[in-house]
Amino acid sequence: MEHSETAGLKVIFSVLFGLLGLTVCEVVLAYRALPLGTMFTLLMGLSLLKAALIVAYFMHLRYEQPSLFVTLIPAFVFVILMMTVIFADSTRLAHMRSLVQ
Amino acid sequence: MSSSNDPLAGVAIHGGGHIPAGVQVYPEPGTSFWSGGGLPYGIPSRKLGMWLFIVSDAITFSAVIFAYGYLRLAAADWPRPFETASIVNATVMTFVLLSSSVAMVLAVRASNLGRRGGTVGWLLATAGGGIVFDILHIREWLGLIHEGVRPFQNPWGTPMFGSAFFAMTGLHMLHVTIGVIYLLIIAMAYSNKKVTEVDVEVSGLYWHFVDLVWMFIFPLVYLLSAKVG
Numbered sequence: 001m002e003h004s005e006t007a008g009l010k011v012i013f014s015v016l017f018g019l020l021g022l023t024v025c026e027v028v029l030a031y032r033a034l035p036l037g038t039m040f041t042l043l044m045g046l047s048l049l050k051a052a053l054i055v056a057y058f059m060h061l062r063y064e065q066p067s068l069f070v071t072l073i074p075a076f077v078f079v080i081l082m083m084t085v086i087f088a089d090s091t092r093l094a095h096m097r098s099l100v101q
Numbered sequence: 102m103s104s105s106n107d108p109l110a111g112v113a114i115h116g117g118g119h120i121p122a123g124v125q126v127y128p129e130p131g132t133s134f135w136s137g138g139g140l141p142y143g144i145p146s147r148k149l150g151m152w153l154f155i156v157s158d159a160i161t162f163s164a165v166i167f168a169y170g171y172l173r174l175a176a177a178d179w180p181r182p183f184e185t186a187s188i189v190n191a192t193v194m195t196f197v198l199l200s201s202s203v204a205m206v207l208a209v210r211a212s213n214l215g216r217r218g219g220t221v222g223w224l225l226a227t228a229g230g231g232i233v234f235d236i237l238h239i240r241e242w243l244g245l246i247h248e249g250v251r252p253f254q255n256p257w258g259t260p261m262f263g264s265a266f267f268a269m270t271g272l273h274m275l276h277v278t279i280g281v282i283y284l285l286i287i288a289m290a291y292s293n294k295k296v297t298e299v300d301v302e303v304s305g306l307y308w309h310f311v312d313l314v315w316m317f318i319f320p321l322v323y324l325l326s327a328k329v330g
Contacts, residue, residue, distance in 0.1 A: 009210075016203050023195050023319075027188065030324035040174065043320035050316040058202050058309040060302075068142045068152070076156050083167045090174040097177050 007057050015057045022050050037091060151303045155310045158276075162314050165272060166321060169265050173325060180257035181326045182248070187241060191323040194237045195315065201230025202312045205305045212298035217291065220301060224288035227308060231281040238274055242267075266322060273318055276311045283307060 007015075026046050029039070056062040061069055142149055173179055183191075208223030245266070249256045252264040287304045290296040 007206075012203060012206050016199060019199050019316075020196065023192065023199075026320050026324055027192055030188070030320070030327045031329055033329075036174065036325075040170065040325060043324060044170075044317070047317045047320055051313050054202070054309055054313045054316070058206055058312070059306055065143045068144065068149075071142070072152055072156050076159060079160055080163055083163060086167065086171060087174070090171040093175040094177060 007060070007063065011057060015053050019050055019053060022046050145299050148299060148303050148306070151306045155306060158310065159314075162272070162317075165269050166317055169269050169321060172259075172261055172265055173321070176259040176261065178258035179326065180255060180259070180262045181328045182245065182250070182255075182257060183323050183327050185328075187244070188323060188327050190237055190241055191319055194234050195319050197230050197234050197237070198312050198315050201227045201234070202309050204230060205308045209298075209302050209305045212291070212301040217294075220298075221288050221292045224284050224291070224301070224304075228281045228284040228288070231277050231284070231308075231311075235274060235277055235281070238270065238277075242270070269318060270322060273311070273314055276314070280308050280311050 026043055029042060029046075032039075034042070061072075140146070204223050204226040208220050208227060211219035211223055250263045250266070252267055253260050255263050283304055287296060287300055291301055
Protein backbone atom coordinates (compact mmCIF):
# COMPACT_ATOMS: atom_id res chain seq x y z
CA MET A 1 0.00 0.00 0.00
CA GLU A 2 1.43 3.34 -0.97
CA HIS A 3 1.13 6.47 1.09
CA SER A 4 1.66 9.79 -0.62
CA GLU A 5 3.53 11.09 2.43
CA THR A 6 4.34 10.00 5.94
CA ALA A 7 5.47 11.73 9.09
CA GLY A 8 9.28 11.96 9.23
CA LEU A 9 11.31 11.39 12.37
CA LYS A 10 11.63 15.14 12.94
CA VAL A 11 7.84 15.51 12.97
CA ILE A 12 7.38 12.46 15.23
CA PHE A 13 9.85 13.74 17.83
CA SER A 14 8.36 17.25 17.63
CA VAL A 15 4.95 15.71 18.40
CA LEU A 16 6.49 13.73 21.30
CA PHE A 17 8.01 16.85 22.85
CA GLY A 18 4.74 18.71 22.27
CA LEU A 19 2.84 15.96 24.12
CA LEU A 20 5.36 15.96 26.98
CA GLY A 21 5.11 19.76 27.20
CA LEU A 22 1.31 19.64 27.34
CA THR A 23 1.55 17.00 30.10
CA VAL A 24 3.79 19.29 32.17
CA CYS A 25 1.28 22.14 31.59
CA GLU A 26 -1.50 19.90 32.93
CA VAL A 27 0.47 19.02 36.07
CA VAL A 28 1.28 22.71 36.75
CA LEU A 29 -2.40 23.57 36.18
CA ALA A 30 -3.51 20.93 38.72
CA TYR A 31 -1.79 22.87 41.52
CA ARG A 32 -3.46 26.20 40.66
CA ALA A 33 -6.41 27.36 42.76
CA LEU A 34 -9.15 27.23 40.12
CA PRO A 35 -12.86 26.36 40.41
CA LEU A 36 -13.46 22.64 39.80
CA GLY A 37 -15.57 23.19 36.64
CA THR A 38 -12.93 25.49 35.10
CA MET A 39 -10.12 23.07 35.98
CA PHE A 40 -12.09 20.15 34.49
CA THR A 41 -12.76 22.05 31.24
CA LEU A 42 -9.12 23.18 30.86
CA LEU A 43 -7.69 19.71 31.56
CA MET A 44 -10.12 17.96 29.19
CA GLY A 45 -9.39 20.59 26.51
CA LEU A 46 -5.63 19.92 26.76
CA SER A 47 -6.35 16.16 26.68
CA LEU A 48 -8.39 16.57 23.48
CA LEU A 49 -5.45 18.42 21.91
CA LYS A 50 -3.08 15.59 22.93
CA ALA A 51 -5.50 12.97 21.58
CA ALA A 52 -5.75 14.81 18.24
CA LEU A 53 -1.92 14.86 17.93
CA ILE A 54 -1.72 11.11 18.68
CA VAL A 55 -4.46 10.22 16.16
CA ALA A 56 -3.07 12.50 13.44
CA TYR A 57 0.63 11.64 13.67
CA PHE A 58 1.20 8.44 15.67
CA MET A 59 -1.89 6.70 14.28
CA HIS A 60 -1.17 8.19 10.89
CA LEU A 61 -4.75 9.32 10.18
CA ARG A 62 -3.52 12.63 8.74
CA TYR A 63 -1.84 10.74 5.91
CA GLU A 64 -4.68 8.35 5.07
CA GLN A 65 -7.43 8.96 2.53
CA PRO A 66 -9.93 11.60 3.70
CA SER A 67 -12.74 9.05 3.27
CA LEU A 68 -11.37 7.06 6.26
CA PHE A 69 -11.48 10.16 8.47
CA VAL A 70 -14.98 11.06 7.26
CA THR A 71 -16.22 7.52 7.98
CA LEU A 72 -14.73 7.20 11.47
CA ILE A 73 -14.53 10.56 13.19
CA PRO A 74 -17.81 12.52 12.68
CA ALA A 75 -19.97 9.61 13.90
CA PHE A 76 -17.73 9.20 16.97
CA VAL A 77 -17.85 12.93 17.74
CA PHE A 78 -21.66 12.80 17.46
CA VAL A 79 -21.79 10.00 20.07
CA ILE A 80 -19.53 12.03 22.39
CA LEU A 81 -21.71 15.13 21.99
CA MET A 82 -24.77 13.06 22.92
CA MET A 83 -22.98 11.95 26.12
CA THR A 84 -22.20 15.55 27.11
CA VAL A 85 -25.94 16.18 27.52
CA ILE A 86 -25.80 14.62 31.00
CA PHE A 87 -23.10 16.96 32.30
CA ALA A 88 -25.36 19.86 33.13
CA ASP A 89 -27.10 17.51 35.55
CA SER A 90 -23.87 16.78 37.47
CA THR A 91 -23.29 20.44 38.35
CA ARG A 92 -27.02 20.85 39.14
CA LEU A 93 -26.76 18.03 41.70
CA ALA A 94 -23.79 19.72 43.41
CA HIS A 95 -25.68 23.03 43.46
CA MET A 96 -28.85 21.44 44.92
CA ARG A 97 -26.80 19.66 47.59
CA SER A 98 -25.24 22.96 48.69
CA LEU A 99 -28.74 24.48 48.93
CA VAL A 100 -29.96 21.61 51.17
CA GLN A 101 -26.92 21.93 53.43
CA MET B 102 -2.63 5.23 -8.24
CA SER B 103 -4.57 7.82 -10.13
CA SER B 104 -8.30 7.69 -10.60
CA SER B 105 -7.91 8.04 -14.38
CA ASN B 106 -6.31 4.57 -14.42
CA ASP B 107 -9.09 3.07 -12.31
CA PRO B 108 -10.68 0.39 -14.49
CA LEU B 109 -13.86 0.54 -12.39
CA ALA B 110 -14.48 4.28 -12.79
CA GLY B 111 -17.93 4.72 -14.27
CA VAL B 112 -18.60 0.95 -14.30
CA ALA B 113 -22.04 -0.24 -13.16
CA ILE B 114 -21.92 -1.86 -9.70
CA HIS B 115 -24.15 -4.41 -8.05
CA GLY B 116 -27.40 -2.91 -6.83
CA GLY B 117 -27.35 -0.12 -9.39
CA GLY B 118 -25.33 3.07 -9.64
CA HIS B 119 -21.77 3.72 -10.72
CA ILE B 120 -18.47 4.28 -9.00
CA PRO B 121 -18.12 8.05 -9.34
CA ALA B 122 -15.20 9.44 -11.32
CA GLY B 123 -12.45 10.56 -8.95
CA VAL B 124 -13.16 7.90 -6.32
CA GLN B 125 -10.18 5.61 -5.90
CA VAL B 126 -10.84 1.90 -5.38
CA TYR B 127 -7.62 0.06 -4.67
CA PRO B 128 -7.25 -3.63 -5.59
CA GLU B 129 -6.17 -6.03 -2.83
CA PRO B 130 -2.55 -6.99 -3.59
CA GLY B 131 -2.49 -10.19 -5.65
CA THR B 132 -6.14 -9.98 -6.71
CA SER B 133 -8.00 -8.38 -9.59
CA PHE B 134 -10.80 -5.84 -9.31
CA TRP B 135 -13.17 -8.48 -10.61
CA SER B 136 -12.51 -10.92 -7.76
CA GLY B 137 -14.10 -8.56 -5.26
CA GLY B 138 -10.76 -7.49 -3.84
CA GLY B 139 -11.34 -3.74 -3.81
CA LEU B 140 -10.07 -1.50 -0.99
CA PRO B 141 -12.31 1.57 -0.91
CA TYR B 142 -10.29 3.29 1.85
CA GLY B 143 -6.93 2.44 0.33
CA ILE B 144 -5.88 0.45 3.40
CA PRO B 145 -5.81 -3.32 4.01
CA SER B 146 -9.06 -4.73 5.42
CA ARG B 147 -7.47 -5.79 8.73
CA LYS B 148 -6.25 -2.24 9.28
CA LEU B 149 -9.80 -0.98 8.65
CA GLY B 150 -11.04 -3.67 11.06
CA MET B 151 -8.68 -2.39 13.77
CA TRP B 152 -9.88 1.19 13.18
CA LEU B 153 -13.51 0.08 13.58
CA PHE B 154 -12.60 -1.81 16.79
CA ILE B 155 -10.80 1.27 18.10
CA VAL B 156 -13.84 3.49 17.48
CA SER B 157 -16.13 1.01 19.27
CA ASP B 158 -13.65 0.66 22.17
CA ALA B 159 -13.30 4.45 22.31
CA ILE B 160 -17.07 4.70 22.81
CA THR B 161 -16.81 2.20 25.70
CA PHE B 162 -14.04 4.23 27.33
CA SER B 163 -15.94 7.46 26.67
CA ALA B 164 -18.94 6.11 28.57
CA VAL B 165 -16.69 5.16 31.53
CA ILE B 166 -14.87 8.52 31.43
CA PHE B 167 -18.16 10.44 31.27
CA ALA B 168 -19.55 8.44 34.20
CA TYR B 169 -16.39 9.20 36.23
CA GLY B 170 -16.52 12.90 35.27
CA TYR B 171 -20.19 13.06 36.27
CA LEU B 172 -19.49 11.52 39.69
CA ARG B 173 -16.42 13.73 40.18
CA LEU B 174 -18.35 16.96 39.56
CA ALA B 175 -21.55 15.92 41.36
CA ALA B 176 -20.00 14.58 44.60
CA ALA B 177 -19.36 17.27 47.19
CA ASP B 178 -16.91 15.17 49.24
CA TRP B 179 -14.88 13.51 46.49
CA PRO B 180 -11.55 12.41 48.04
CA ARG B 181 -8.28 14.07 47.02
CA PRO B 182 -5.89 11.33 48.12
CA PHE B 183 -3.06 11.80 45.61
CA GLU B 184 0.01 13.29 47.28
CA THR B 185 2.83 14.79 45.23
CA ALA B 186 4.58 11.38 45.12
CA SER B 187 1.51 9.83 43.44
CA ILE B 188 1.26 12.70 40.94
CA VAL B 189 4.98 12.30 40.10
CA ASN B 190 4.44 8.53 39.71
CA ALA B 191 1.47 9.07 37.37
CA THR B 192 3.42 11.70 35.38
CA VAL B 193 6.30 9.23 34.94
CA MET B 194 3.73 6.62 33.79
CA THR B 195 2.50 9.15 31.18
CA PHE B 196 6.06 9.79 29.96
CA VAL B 197 6.71 6.03 29.74
CA LEU B 198 3.54 5.45 27.71
CA LEU B 199 4.27 8.35 25.33
CA SER B 200 7.85 7.15 24.83
CA SER B 201 6.60 3.61 24.13
CA SER B 202 4.30 5.07 21.46
CA VAL B 203 7.30 6.63 19.75
CA ALA B 204 9.10 3.26 19.97
CA MET B 205 6.03 1.78 18.24
CA VAL B 206 6.22 4.41 15.47
CA LEU B 207 9.89 3.45 15.01
CA ALA B 208 8.92 -0.25 14.85
CA VAL B 209 6.40 0.46 12.06
CA ARG B 210 8.98 2.59 10.26
CA ALA B 211 11.64 -0.15 10.54
CA SER B 212 9.19 -2.77 9.20
CA ASN B 213 8.31 -0.55 6.22
CA LEU B 214 12.04 -0.24 5.50
CA GLY B 215 12.39 -4.04 5.67
CA ARG B 216 14.60 -3.99 8.78
CA ARG B 217 13.41 -7.14 10.55
CA GLY B 218 15.84 -6.96 13.49
CA GLY B 219 15.11 -3.28 14.11
CA THR B 220 11.37 -3.93 13.98
CA VAL B 221 11.56 -6.71 16.57
CA GLY B 222 13.83 -4.57 18.78
CA TRP B 223 11.45 -1.58 18.75
CA LEU B 224 8.45 -3.85 19.32
CA LEU B 225 10.17 -5.31 22.40
CA ALA B 226 11.02 -1.79 23.59
CA THR B 227 7.35 -0.83 23.23
CA ALA B 228 6.22 -3.90 25.16
CA GLY B 229 8.87 -3.10 27.81
CA GLY B 230 7.32 0.37 28.21
CA GLY B 231 3.95 -1.29 28.74
CA ILE B 232 5.38 -3.59 31.41
CA VAL B 233 7.00 -0.66 33.26
CA PHE B 234 3.66 1.19 33.07
CA ASP B 235 1.83 -1.81 34.55
CA ILE B 236 4.37 -2.19 37.39
CA LEU B 237 4.10 1.51 38.32
CA HIS B 238 0.32 1.33 38.16
CA ILE B 239 0.08 -1.81 40.33
CA ARG B 240 2.35 -0.09 42.87
CA GLU B 241 -0.11 2.83 42.93
CA TRP B 242 -3.05 0.45 43.40
CA LEU B 243 -1.32 -1.37 46.26
CA GLY B 244 -0.57 1.95 47.97
CA LEU B 245 -4.25 2.96 47.87
CA ILE B 246 -5.41 -0.49 49.02
CA HIS B 247 -2.93 -0.26 51.91
CA GLU B 248 -4.50 3.10 52.89
CA GLY B 249 -7.93 1.44 53.07
CA VAL B 250 -9.47 2.12 49.66
CA ARG B 251 -11.96 -0.60 48.66
CA PRO B 252 -14.52 -0.62 45.82
CA PHE B 253 -17.29 0.67 48.10
CA GLN B 254 -15.46 2.34 50.97
CA ASN B 255 -12.52 4.58 51.72
CA PRO B 256 -11.35 6.64 54.71
CA TRP B 257 -11.86 10.07 53.12
CA GLY B 258 -15.18 10.71 51.39
CA THR B 259 -17.80 9.46 48.98
CA PRO B 260 -17.70 5.63 48.86
CA MET B 261 -18.03 5.66 45.04
CA PHE B 262 -14.41 6.81 44.70
CA GLY B 263 -12.97 3.31 45.01
CA SER B 264 -15.27 1.62 42.49
CA ALA B 265 -14.89 4.49 39.99
CA PHE B 266 -11.09 4.54 40.38
CA PHE B 267 -10.55 0.78 40.18
CA ALA B 268 -13.05 0.30 37.31
CA MET B 269 -11.57 2.98 35.07
CA THR B 270 -7.87 2.42 35.73
CA GLY B 271 -8.43 -1.37 35.82
CA LEU B 272 -10.07 -1.36 32.39
CA HIS B 273 -7.15 0.64 31.04
CA MET B 274 -4.56 -1.59 32.71
CA LEU B 275 -6.29 -4.62 31.17
CA HIS B 276 -5.90 -2.98 27.74
CA VAL B 277 -2.20 -2.30 28.39
CA THR B 278 -1.62 -5.91 29.49
CA ILE B 279 -3.43 -7.28 26.42
CA GLY B 280 -1.38 -4.85 24.30
CA VAL B 281 1.91 -6.13 25.77
CA ILE B 282 0.91 -9.75 24.99
CA TYR B 283 -0.25 -8.72 21.48
CA LEU B 284 3.05 -6.91 20.77
CA LEU B 285 5.14 -9.85 22.01
CA ILE B 286 3.18 -12.25 19.76
CA ILE B 287 3.60 -9.92 16.76
CA ALA B 288 7.34 -9.51 17.50
CA MET B 289 7.80 -13.29 17.62
CA ALA B 290 5.70 -13.90 14.50
CA TYR B 291 7.40 -11.09 12.56
CA SER B 292 10.79 -12.47 13.54
CA ASN B 293 9.69 -15.86 12.13
CA LYS B 294 8.26 -14.20 8.96
CA LYS B 295 4.74 -15.38 9.80
CA VAL B 296 3.21 -11.88 9.70
CA THR B 297 3.83 -8.84 7.51
CA GLU B 298 4.51 -5.17 8.09
CA VAL B 299 0.75 -4.57 7.87
CA ASP B 300 0.27 -6.61 11.05
CA VAL B 301 2.98 -4.57 12.78
CA GLU B 302 1.17 -1.37 11.78
CA VAL B 303 -2.20 -2.74 12.95
CA SER B 304 -0.74 -3.66 16.36
CA GLY B 305 0.69 -0.13 16.48
CA LEU B 306 -2.77 1.37 16.00
CA TYR B 307 -3.98 -0.56 19.06
CA TRP B 308 -1.01 0.56 21.16
CA HIS B 309 -1.41 4.24 20.25
CA PHE B 310 -5.09 3.99 21.19
CA VAL B 311 -4.16 2.66 24.65
CA ASP B 312 -1.76 5.62 24.97
CA LEU B 313 -4.51 8.03 23.85
CA VAL B 314 -7.00 6.79 26.46
CA TRP B 315 -4.47 7.41 29.24
CA MET B 316 -4.24 11.07 28.12
CA PHE B 317 -7.80 11.43 29.50
CA ILE B 318 -7.52 9.15 32.54
CA PHE B 319 -4.36 10.83 33.90
CA PRO B 320 -5.84 14.35 34.34
CA LEU B 321 -9.33 13.14 35.23
CA VAL B 322 -8.35 10.61 37.92
CA TYR B 323 -5.05 11.93 39.26
CA LEU B 324 -4.77 15.66 38.58
CA LEU B 325 -8.37 16.50 39.52
CA SER B 326 -7.89 14.60 42.81
CA ALA B 327 -4.43 15.89 43.69
CA LYS B 328 -3.95 16.84 47.33
CA VAL B 329 -3.18 20.57 47.13
CA GLY B 330 -1.86 22.59 50.07
